[in-house]
Amino acid sequence: MNSMFDIISSSIIGSLLMLSIFAVGSNLSEVSYRNTFDYTVQLAVTDFSQTIEYDFNKIGYRAPKPSITAAESTGITFLSDITNTHTVATIRYYAGDETELPGTQNPHDLPLYKKVNNGTAVPSSYGLTYMKFRYYDSLGTQLTVPVTGGNLSKIKSIKVEAVVQSMMPVDSTYSSLYWERTFFPKNL
């Protein structure tokens, strides 16, 4: 009877110990995954911001006015001699739809398209889940989107807001990072 009691109690204690060891192991791997995803998201934000900053500061360079030809909350079309070859190009940036990236585990990520002249829109998958453009006049007053007609020439600054998330969740949470920047292109 005594040995039976010993066996049962040692089994219970052993199971508890194993459970705590597994829990620690699971937590450790969760932290490790989260760190990896955080790092990936930071890299994606850096990549995204470099792309946007490179092009947006050149809006209107050697281009006729109004240099911005379409201004919506999810997209912008502008003119610029972006390649510095005395050739004005029409460049359009716009965010796609959540359904356009079915290959990722994040149901909310959307592609960012860049289209130059009449070429094919090239999608980039930074893990964007939110992207918004805001437009301001010379007094800093926000213009109602879509900005149309004569108001297009009033645009003096553009604010870009974005949230980038990891492609996969860790324990149902996605690593996220918010980024915003207001551009004051010299040629507007």
Next chain:
Amino acid sequence: MGQTFLVLSAMMLLSLVVLQANGLILSKYSETYDMQATHEAVSLAEDRLDQATRKSFDEKALTKKIYNASEFTSVANLGPDPYESGIPQFDDLDDYDNTTETFSTPTVDNFTIVYTVDYVTVADPDAVSAVPTFFKRVKVSITNPSMSHAVVSSRVVVYRRYQ
């Protein structure tokens, strides 16, 4: 009796190890939040500095060219003008002095942004000047409950009197 004691000791040791490991994991979590908030704070600081430094150098320089630094707003009067109730109404750089803004991003709540504007000396842009000069430094300090340290970023703006 001896074996029971050994088992109890082993369990205690193991519990301590498990506690220690969980403590480390928890601290890693808070580091993660700290890092996320810090990254966003850096982006906000750059954005706010971009916006502030686009404004006119000084209230007095809005309507006329200034050739003598003593004509600028005095050090004691740096800050918002009486008719300005918030950042959207600021028309020059020194309006930002001692202004506090709270901001939440879609991912992190409650950033506190504090602006400081000082005149700095010509010889050393880090040295605050007690009298107006042609150089102003705007400093943005951003804090958040998740951050262990404030993100502080600054920029020096020069008034070009010869243009």
